[in-house]
Amino acid sequence: MKKLLFSFLIGATCLLFNACENSMTEVYTYNINEPVFMDLAEFRSSVNVTTESVEISQQGKMCFYNGYLYISEPGKGIHIIDNRNPAKPQNVGFVELLGNADLAIRNDLLYADALIDLVWFDINNPTKPELKGRLENVFPESFPTTFNDYGCDYSQLYSEDKPKGIIVGWNLVKRTEKVERHNYYDDRLIYAEFSTGAKTSTNQPNMTNGITGSMARFGLYGDYMYAIINNMLTIFDLSGDTPKKAVESLGIWNNVETIFNYEDKLFMGTPTGMLIYSVEDPLTPKYRSFISHVWGCDPVVVENDIAYVTVHAGNNCGQNFNELIIIDVKNVDSPQPIATYTMTKPKGLGIDNGTLFICDEGLKIFDATDPFTLMGKRLAHYSGMEGYDVIPFNNVLMMIAEDGIYQYDYSDLNKIKKLSKIKFGK
Secondary structure (H helix, E strand, O other): OEEEEEEEEEOOOOOOOOOOOOOEEEEEEEEEEEEEEEOHHHHHOOOEEEOOOOOOOOOOOEEEEOOEEEEEEOOOEEEEEEOOOOOOOEEEEEEEOOOOOOEEEEOOEEEEEEOOEEEEEEOOOOOOOEEEEEEOOOOOOOOOOOOOOOOEOHHHHOOOOOOOOEEEEEEEEEEEEEEEEOOOOEEEEEEEEEOOOOEOOOOOOOOOEOEEOOOOOEEEEOOEEEEEEOOEEEEEEOOOOOOEEOOOOEEOOOOOOEEEEEOOEEEEEEOOEEEEEEOOOOOOOEEEEEEEOOOOEOOEEEEOOEEEEEEEOOOOOOOOOOEEEEEEOOOOOOOEEEEEEEOOOOOOEEEEOOEEEEOOOOEEEEEOOOHHHHHHOEEEEEOOOOEEEEEEEOOEEEEEEOOEEEEEEOOOOOOOEEEEEEEOOO
16 A cells, blocks of 8 residues: 655745734635445445356456456456356356455465455355455454545544445545645645565466465465555464464555565565565464665565566656566565666566566566576567556466456467457446
8 A cells, every 4th residue: 555645735934024914714625535335234244256257347456266257346356257267257156245445265265355344155166255354443453445646535434424424435526625724734634554465386287276376465375364554564373263363463664556475475565675585484474675766656576586576657656667577586685686677557466487477568588597688588569458467377367457357368489379358447
């Protein structure tokens, strides 16, 4: 999550020989997101599973598990795609889950956030998940995503006359206010929270853990799930029939946006660099190192002790640099940059056996076996869409973009071909 600071500077300087004596009133207009409340009991009883296909209208996080692709549509729920034939994927179901943003799958159980709660489903029948339970208030700092660049009025959360319940969304309004000033600057600060947005691969026919994209904030290691929300790392013990919050949540600095697990390490993407924690003791993550980069939104993936980080600019990212950074992380206490390449506006990425997939001007595919020659070994470039994240698995690349889900066959790197597209919206 990232905090954007919107400052409304009101005031002017009086240039007089002695002092400013007169006050004056100014009128200013601004846009702001006001919270939308729902009764908490109604919110928690709103889960609904249907075997009818529901149209996907917006990109989100994704997880692949045993032939099925699960797509989280921010705030709404999880779409179920039968992907056993990637050339003909079928939208076969939907889990209505208000406040959902992330998900992970382990041993036929799907875990998902629902704002402040964690819920889980049995997916032995992939097309009809069965709700098994809910852990309440495990993500107390979680708020819905806004889909604009304006601030949020968080003062309403703490108002004595606020509606009772939980915030399930934001309503963008325009306000006009009169402010009297007495010859000094009156800074009004409004903060906004934005979500952005782990991977455990396996070559076994029947998977134990689902594969998520590089934008994930849920990661799996052994019997534990690591969830990073609003700079709080929460660890869940999944070894029993019911998940349990294993220890008190750990505060992580620097606005962590993504989490990727590799061996017994957690690699976290932040606006200013990459954090590395070890989980040799799963309940006591240990800080190992931090490597900085220019300010920007950044996911990370790792293969064979090489980390690949994309940094992209944008309204929520704060700068104009767009880069791919390659880092040697064999020594996690002292990661070493290998190479940096200029990109257009990269987002999610994936790596599979030396083949690197980057969402940049669509989808770009590189032979990454030699980091120093990567830019000269581009294997393919598919344009005409804005990619968000990817999952490469078993020679099929699954990419979620602004307008749909694209899939490509890369079994022959000399003849990569598009297999299918599920279009979003009507």
